[in-house]
Amino acid sequence: MDKIARVNMTERKVTVEPLPEKYKGKGGRWLSSLMVSDEVPAGCHPLGPNNKLVFAPGILTGTRAPNSGRISVGGKSPLTGGIKEANAGTPFSQQLARMGYAALVVEGLVTDDTRWLLKLDINGGELLPAEDLKDKGAYESGNLIWEKYGEKTPFVVNGPAGEAKMAMAGLAFNDPEGRAARYAGRGGLGAVMGSKGLKAIILDDKDAPGVKPHDEEMLRAGQKKVADAILSHDITKKGGGLNSYGTAVLVNILNEAGGFPTNNFRSGVFEGASKISGEALAEAAEKRGGAGTMGHRCHPGCIINCSTVYAKEDGSEHVSSVEYESVWSLGANCGIDNLDHVAELIWLCNDLGIDTIEAGVMLGVAMEAGLAEFGDGPKAIELLKELYKRTPLGHILGQGAQFTGEAYGVTRIPTVKRQGMPAYEPRAVKGIGVTYITSTMGADHTAGYTIAPEILSVGGSSEPLSTKDKIGLSKAFQQTTAFIDAAGYCLFIAFPILDIPSGFDGVVETVNGMLGTNYTGDDVTRIGDEILRLERDFNIRAGIGKEADRPPEFMRYEKLPPHNVVWDISDEELDSFWDK
Amino acid sequence: MEVTVVLFATLMRYHPQGEKNKPITMELPEGATINDLIERLGIGENEAKQAFIRHKSRPFDYKLEEGDRVAIFPPVAGG
Ligand code: SF4
DSSP: OOEEEEEETTTTEEEEEEOOGGGTTOOHHHHHHHHHHHHSOTTSOTTSTTOOEEEEEOTTTTSSSTTOOEEEEEEEOTTTSSEEEEEEEOHHHHHHHHTTEEEEEEESOOSSSOOEEEEEETTEEEEEEOGGGTTOOHHHHHHHHHHHHOTTOOEEEEOHHHHTTOTTBOEEEEOTTOOEEEEEOTTSHHHHHHHTTEEEEEEOOTTOOOOOOSOHHHHHHHHHHHHHHHHHSTTTSTTSHHHHHOGGGHHHHHHHTTOOOBTTTTBSOOTTGGGGSHHHHHHHHHHHOTTOEEEEOSSTTOSSOOEEEEEOTTSOEEEEOOOHHHHHHTTGGGTOOOHHHHHHHHHHHHHHTBOHHHHHHHHHHHHHTTSSOTTOHHHHHHHHHHHHHTOHHHHHHTTOHHHHHHHTTOSOOOEETTEEOOSSOTTTSHHHHHHHHHOTTSSOSTTSOTHHHHTSOOSSOOOTTOOTTHHHHHHHHHHHHHHHHHHTOOGGGHHHHHHOHHHHHHHHHHHHHHHOOOOOHHHHHHHHHHHHHHHHHHHHHTTOOGGGSOOOTHHHHSOBTTTTBOOOOOHHHHHGGGOO | OEEEEEEOGGGGGGOTTSOTTSOEEEEOOTTOBHHHHHHHTTOOTTTOOEEEETTEEEOTTOBOOTTOEEEEEOSOOOO
16 A cells, blocks of 8 residues: 555546655554645635545555454545544455555545546546436445446445535445445535535456555464454354344443433433344344345455344345444434334435434434424435435535524534534433544544443443543543554454453554554554544644533533433533643 | 343343243342342353343342342443
8 A cells, every 4th residue: 555546626637646655654544634634724615625535444454354444534524614534344445455545535626517436446547427427326326336337346426415515425335235335424525525526436456456564474463363352252253242233232221321312312211222223123134034134244354244234024125234323313313213214214314325323313403493203204204305305404404413403493402513423322421422522523432432331341341420530531442443443443343352452462463564563552542642633633723622622502401311410521621631 | 029121132042931122020039139130040151241220230249129120231332
């Protein structure tokens, strides 16, 4: 991975350049955030000519290290106004790495209403007219790409919401079967790609050189340690919780803990939780048969297989994947306990090309505003369809939860830095609240998943309702996560490596084997911290400083049942997050 | 005393009537703990990771009270 591809949409030119010294040995979020920070003026309009999109495979992506097929996409977010990196697991990332690209940068924009497809090969490639894909759903776009360019062609596509520059648009990468369903969802990067006139990117990997590790043996030894940890840990092993029930295995436990946001964050308990749980998904897969699958994977090389395929009553495929975050946002958060309605909402999000978390938080706020009753699945489906029609209402909703709430005078808007909160109630689980509030990304659970010790008793245990030491806890998680994101590993490897020290050693060893570095455990924290601070620096330059590291006000005075607690970590403590 | 138990995920196979996560009503002697209950259900050692009563995770030596509803989980995670 020693080169960068650059696509200039203004000049419609594709060039390849050697990877500058400064960027060598970096990958994933480390590289995407660094390049955005270096190349994108922090004050630019996210949809204007000066914003860029950076696609970067992880340091280990393309190797045989387990679960390492992640891609990081960076840019300035039209949702938060700050830096954004969203990532996804997809064969696309593995191919991009094997083609020798450390990064692909999309810059400039077309000034007319045309659509383009980038066909990237090892020498650069070309921009092709893509009028045939204009305003097509992400699913159909993916299908058309496989028809035209051959099965297995790795792709990333934008849905109609991204083309309409809606701030909750994400980017859909292909899964192994060609579904446009693996999302770099958060923060509106689909709108950025839409603003540039780029509808899709496909890879032609002819004569791809592959990735060359510095020390093959060390890489292999590390890889084995990581794999052994994954396959021996109860959560990630074959037949374990994630593999058998998918990520939605979390529904019941969060609900029992009183931390499962319900009806737009009015309560921490949802009566219909068990109906939208991983257990319910597994039961549906068993009963309905047909396409229904548990233990699906987002890219070859994943040995956990947490993904799912949900089938309709008649066994035909409805949607993949049904994740915890999505059944929560489009289910419990909207008071909807009908799994078929939730599946349809997920399908619509995937086809429109929008983030399921933001969509569900937006719908919760829309229900708060009286646009639908809580629990009304069919009406929620109708509301999402407004986005296809591009009605004024569709454009309002497409901007996300914060904008929708502002448009309708709602005070209960669960966002931080204008990004919708994920599926954990910060008043009931304080550490994750610190992550939501301090993350450079806006409310984002993946940035520092303190749920592991606070709820799941993984990697130690920490009382969820206590405010004690939560700043430090979140910080440690955010630093380690940034490193895992840089390496290109799926975040779920964190569960086994938090509990099994040799697994953690394996992570460091794989990176060292790949790069020829001598990193130790301390470097994981140091590098993670460096990444967080460079993102923070971008945000400050963009005008998003500590004043934005705050919870939504209603959480300070509205007691959340069943624990009847408010947000009670002070602003001063929150500000101390960034102390060295 | 009578308590209600709900089993989740991979523990559902220990339901005495094979009814997955349908609540189980159990009669236990006064002073019985979560550990006793886990043993009574035949759940293997280390298979149960957490038990929630009234929305809090309780240690397994927690003494049960009449009418408690106990939710028992194996190790789970997601995101
Ligand atoms: S565990 Fe899930 S998200 Fe992670 S790589 Fe595997 S299928 Fe993808």
